[in-house]
Amino acid sequence: MKYISEIDELSSYPSIDTDVLRTFVAIADQGGFTKAGELVNRTQSAVSMQMKRLEEDVLKRQLFERDGRQVRLTAEGQVLLGYARRILKLHSEVFNTLREPHMVGLVRIGVPDDYVMRFLPGILSRFAQFYPLIQIEVNCESSTQLLQRQDLDLTIVTRKPGNELGQLLRQERLVWAEAQCFAVHEQATLPLAMSGTDCFCTEWACNALDARDRNYRLAYNSPSLAAIMAVVSAGLAMTALLESLIPQDWRILGEAENLPQLPMLNIMLVRNLNKPSPITECLAEHIVEGFKL
Incomplete structure (x- = not known):
């Protein structure tokens, strides 16, 4: 009643x-x-x-x-x-x-840890509004490791210029950075916090410092962006990251601090051509739009 x-x-x-x-x-x-x-x-x-x-x-x-x-x-x-x-x-x-009852299923995506907090929240939130029944599995590994996997439907990777693979999402410069309240760059031997030896960003940063004849040491090594940011924010090291990932309370370094300019990077979206589906393509479209913001 x-x-x-x-x-x-x-x-x-x-x-x-x-x-x-x-x-x-x-x-x-x-x-x-x-x-x-x-x-x-x-x-x-x-x-x-x-x-x-x-x-x-x-x-x-x-x-x-x-x-x-x-x-x-x-x-x-x-x-x-x-x-x-x-x-x-x-x-x-x-x-x-x-x-669209057929828009139900699972999509496996791979993405480096660098881009998870910066881009994925907005992308996944907007996607869920349109397709709430689609399950998304997120795998976080380095670009090198992700490209070796065959089980992923979509992969977001960082690539060197001239070595592109897939669809271009965004171009960004790699920059040096440190916390505002510290002057790590003034140390005789620069302590670096980087993503790992299998990351070509680390390779580029080290090669650029070698060419400038700056002494450095890989003081902290982690595939976790959160760990790198914690170390840099504590004033224990400086790092090289994509410009869009630099927090507002850090400062970007360059020629004024006798640091070499770093190259542009291409962020690419790679589709698994062996596993095409309408679900995967819909998510791919949202990823492309999300990286424009």
């Missing part, structure tokens, strides 16, 4: 069309009716009519404060915005899940 009464109670409320909620969110994001109309392919007058009905007939609450062509959300509007985003997200999940 309780279940029936809850249904009866819900049926007494007016419904809000998802198109109206989508228009409302567009107004909030764009700051005006005209730009929102362009986003949802409606005229400014049609958008205004939608919102007037939502305010006066459905919710009976003022949602906007109007200042010329600019609009701001009222307190009630801010409350609705949170619910609207959640409703639209659930609406999208329902359709993607039920309209």
Whole structure:
């Protein structure tokens, strides 16, 4: 009886069309009716009519404060915005899940530890919104080790220029860096924290220092980016990393500190051509977009 009464109670409320909620969110994001109309392919007058009905007939609450062509959300509007985003997200999940039931399965990806925290959270979060039933297995190893594996569907690797393999995701420079509050680069023998002897970034860094005739030692060696960052942040060593991985409280070093310039690196996406599938390709598209951000 309780279940029936809850249904009866819900049926007494007016419904809000998802198109109206989508228009409302567009107004909030764009700051005006005209730009929102362009986003949802409606005229400014049609958008205004939608919102007037939502305010006066459905919710009976003022949602906007109007200042010329600019609009701001009222307190009630801010409350609705949170619910609207959640409703639209659930609406999208329902359709993607039920309209594409074949998008269920497992994708195995390989990625160096360097890129996990910087790129994967956003990529996997957006992918899960569209394909919540797909299971993803993440394998973290060096680029050299990953390229030797045959069981992975997608592999993200770092490659030297002229030795590319797969689809280019991003180009970045390798840079020297140390913690702001330390001057490790002033030591007569530079202590380095690097990813390992099988990483060609380590090879490049050492070769560049040899060519500059700078003394150094591999003080810390770990395949874990978190471990390297902990060592550098403690002022125990300096390192060479991709520029996008450098924390804000570190400083990038270069010629001013008598350190050689390091080369550009190519981040590549390699597909396993022996195991093609729509699931794998969908994730590949999200990875490509994620590395542009």
